[in-house]
Amino acid sequence: MTTSPIGRRGFLKGALGVGALAATGSLAAACAAPGGTGAQPSKLAAPAASASSAKGEITIWNRSGDLFKVFDAAIAKFREAYPNVKVNHQAVDIDAKLANTLISGTDVPDGSFWDDAKIGGQAEHLFDLTDLIAPYKDRTSAYKLSVNTVDGKIYGVPWDLDPGLLWYREDVLDKAGIDPATLATYDDLLKAARTIKEKDPKTKPIHLEKTPFLSQLWLEMLANQQGTSLTDAQGKLRLDSEEYRRIFAWIQGAVKDDLVTHAPYLEQTDVNTLDNGQQVFVPWAIWWSFAPQQLLKNTKGKWRAAPLPAWTPGGARSGAMGGSSFIIPAKAKNPELAWLLYEFLCFKEPGYTAVYGPNDVYPGGLSTSIPSYTPAADPAKPLFKPIDALGGQDLWKVAVEAGASIPAAAPIPWWWAQSVDYLGNNMQRLMEGKMSPDQVISDSAEKIQKNLIDRS
Template structure:
């Protein structure tokens, strides 16, 4: 998909990076929609956004910002490769942005980096997906506004499955069998990213486990997850996985160009896949890791935060309210005009025309039936610990139990820091 660059591999990296600094911040949006000449109050706001891969996103964000009359909103559109480091570094200086996009992370709250937005969100709280509210809430206070929800699942070439007489997999064992049958001298059966980190969360959920329980205790170290790791190791060594692909799995190019028959990717890629493949594709959730598990869909996404240490906190909150709570036209435009995303506002999700038919509608259904959201208490260090588990027990050959024991030590250390 030519409109999408290698920026897509930054989606997981940036989300994971949230925990690297309690001062974490992201790039902001700005834009001109032609409805006004821009802010005239004399208040200057700066927002940080990472460089989205879809064409037109930067122009749209700047269009929205220019339409705002109550302040002069400037957008810093930061290349994905530099976003994380620039955001964290800038938040520690007098040039820190007033607003930034990121993902909900406990450290940003405990460090006082992000402002409490409960007062502006409460009047429309019931119109948000409850899971989006929960994932931004600590001790009854809401600390960010979700802008887009990004479900991720498997995309497949219908014609390739039909030719190989392969049914859509519903279990991890069936997925491995399908990958073997679909692999030829020119095509690999399956692509899940070069390091497989993209599917760690879904493999856990599909094993009927979770990262943490309601008491913020480890919940991923289960027999089902151990069994899943063994199955992933078998897949990794099977020769049926696409490894060393030219683009990460956030970019659908491998599927579009026929390098694989099935690829893990996100809903944002749907317009590009449709343009490349016509109707020769479908989607399905991550299959059950074990027989007692349940299929799962990871819901990524981006949220807007206000820098609580900035000089214009109230003005920044007013802008967030105006754009991400009041301007439904812009919210739907942002979610559906540049790749497909699900609006976190229930009313918009129900009326978004582009999401009502075909594979887009199926993606929404899978999101609603099988979707899982980030846990605000799951930090970058914890995420890295499970990435190490995959590196050691899937890409290498460490015993899964030993690898999980090692992760437990690191995760419990982080949990103690956060929750005592």
């Protein structure tokens, strides 16, 4: 089932769940890093009101675009369940406005959509939602809980989960005699890529990302697969590790064997090489499903999704790439009512079905992420339909099973976007053959520590 057309820029802002991730110097100074000190956060208690007695008005911020329309329709279902609660649903440039609004404490919304990557650094300005999340904690993705947790307290209502998948050309693998089920490790993926290239020398089968920001986001997906991330829960850098060195060595080997297409995500060069058969494998998040549904012409219907390969035999077959949650500012006027809305959208029926199921914007359902709440992510009860552009594949089942294997992580440091100037840029040098894995690690770690961590 295809979806209605959306612009690529709007899609990137809405579906990545990472937005611009920009952090200015003044904002950085005002943010409390994970494990740091700041004002004692307020704890939000469960509302005593029932659905029939809950009454009041709330202002909710979301990003503009198609996701805003999806949430607007889902909020209509909330109004049916809570008829005496008025919801002012507003489209806002959250990346530009939310952080400064939280810091100033002026005209704050009662709740807002926000990137997981920004929540940890703003904990002192948010309600502690630990007690409210507690009834749902055991049935929520460990990864989503971990990135919303600072010093043992939960500050975001987990929404989407963006599992990494291996996207591949089914027809090319069939012709080469490769069973996708045999791609169990990243070494298997390199072997398959060599086989394909031997049969068709013009191919450079594996996509490597050419933009520093997205390449670093992709790197974190691969690190998350191995149970690590750029920093630990206390904010200590852990780039110099076996896990990151394993990823960089794999990239170096793929480049040396001429097995990669180094292109920017879904820009014209990327689309052309995907459509002309040069690219065969794209290890990427679920939101790559946008490409065959909206951009690819010659190869539409020929792509399929599988779990990512594991880094070691028996290892996790997915990692998270991006993601968003909902926050309730500590200075919100009606935080209890905002909680009722987010509880409904994330943990209750018909809330999560209204978000992910078929709607006017996405007739087949929202297929660029899956719910992080496991009862909503039931492999046997798909919320979005099989996708024609993937040859009718049941992407829901593949993504949900992959999402269940994603390891927990740590809060994302506030300076993550700024570190792209070092790590993301050095990854590009690695992909161009200009730096070694050890050089990427030593140079990036030194500059991140000196220019970001030590100055925070």
